[in-house]
Structures are given as structure tokens and as C-alpha cells.
Amino acid sequence: MTHRTHTHDTPRTDTDAAEAAVARRQRFGSLPERIRLQDTVETKPATRPDPARDAYHPDEWLIRYCG
Structure with a gap:
């Protein structure tokens, strides 16, 4: 029995890529606030x-018994 991990290709459009970029920027666009030591x-x-x-x-x- 063969194992298939990828059965078909879904074409991506430019709008899909742009939406993915916006979502990525919203989630990972800035670092969390720094915590002081x-x-x-x-x-x-x-x-x-x-x-x-x-x-x-x-x-x-030592002073009592060895001195």
C-alpha cells in the first residue's frame, strides 16, 4: 500500500498570498513587550x-583539644 501525502495542487492567487502575508504580519509582526530583570x-x-x-x-x- 502506498502512502500519499499530497494528492493535488491548489493554485494560489496573488490575493491569497497577500491575505496570508497580512495575517502573518498581524500575528508575528512585532516582538512581545520586554520584561525588566x-x-x-x-x-x-x-x-x-x-x-x-x-x-x-x-x-x-581544635583550640580546646589540640592546643
């Missing part, structure tokens, strides 16, 4: 500052 990014801290956690010194054990 400031409008796309939101920044906020991941966690609140915790003074008790920040008071810990990670190398304190």
Missing part, C-alpha cells in the same frame, strides 16, 4: 539570622 527576580533571605547559631565557633574543638 527587576520584575523577574525576587530575593529574600532563606532563613532568619539566628544569633545563637552564629555564636558557635566551628574550630573551637
Whole structure:
């Protein structure tokens, strides 16, 4: 069995081409409005500052046991 993808040619007229061009220009004629970078990014801290956690010194054990 053969597969046909195109069975006949439909002649295009100049008015069909002009209408297609107008429709194409209306749809794709301009780029969308630019979005500023400031409008796309939101920044906020991941966690609140915790003074008790920040008071810990990670190398304190070196000072106590290796000194």
C-alpha cells in the first residue's frame, strides 16, 4: 500500500498570498513587550539570622583539644 501525502495542487492567487502575508504580519509582526530583570527576580533571605547559631565557633574543638 502506498502512502500519499499530497494528492493535488491548489493554485494560489496573488490575493491569497497577500491575505496570508497580512495575517502573518498581524500575528508575528512585532516582538512581545520586554520584561525588566527587576520584575523577574525576587530575593529574600532563606532563613532568619539566628544569633545563637552564629555564636558557635566551628574550630573551637581544635583550640580546646589540640592546643
